Amino acid sequence: MIEFLNTLVADFLIILRDVAPVLAVVLFFQFAVLKQSLPNPKK
Amino acid sequence: MAIFPVGESMAEKLSRPELKGWALAFAFCIGYSTTMAEPALLAVAGKAEEISAGALPSFYLRNAVAIGVAVGLTLGVYRILSGDPLWLYILIGYLIAVVLTFYAPKEIVPLAYDSGGVTTSTITVPLVTAIGIGMATNTPGRNPLIDGFGLIAFASVFPMISVLSYSIIAKLIKRE
Secondary structure (H helix, E strand, O other): HHHHHHHHHHHHHHHHHHHHHHHHHHHHHHHHHHOOOOOOOOO | OOHHHHHHHHHHHOOHHHHHHHHHHHHHHHHHHHHHHOOOHHHHHHHHHHOOOOOOOHHHHHHHHHHHHHHHHHHHHHHHHHOOOHHHHHHHHHHHHHHHHOOOOOHHHHHHHHHHHHOOOOOHHHHHHHHHHHHHHHOOOHHHHHHHOOOOHHHHHHHHHHHHHHHHHHHHHHHH
């Protein structure tokens, strides 16, 4: 069970590491270049 | 699908003429970062490293593909803003890829050709489509149906060129 959880956490961290640059790019352009808040996708 | 409104909104705001340079920079950065996060590419690059017994490192292959997508998207966004015909860019892109094929090591060619398709997957496609439609909708004189689509084609051709170029450069370095 612990091994399974370790794998799960490790995989989650890998996904987070891979997706972080995409988020960083979007947030940089949104806040630093456009100087606007994020749009609400529900609207 | 949550990526779609974010990409469209960003493209909408970046399509202002005074932000043209930023729009190109955004296309480059988003092309590079989404490709590096693409799960299908991760799997294929990992397999390529395993089969080549480490001769083709996954990290280098992913970077070569990501640079290709980044350059392709930058050119694609430039095409939307300038209104140039899509076929011209794609034709030139494929011609370059065909010419490079003759100089690249033959074992890398199929992988280079596959990399174009592999990289246009779950993360890249929604964001890139949203950027294209957002740019074409908000740029005066552009039709979203004619100019909004086509970025995926750029993201497919240019990784072929970048991976083939990478393999040629690697071959030349090895020879020295």
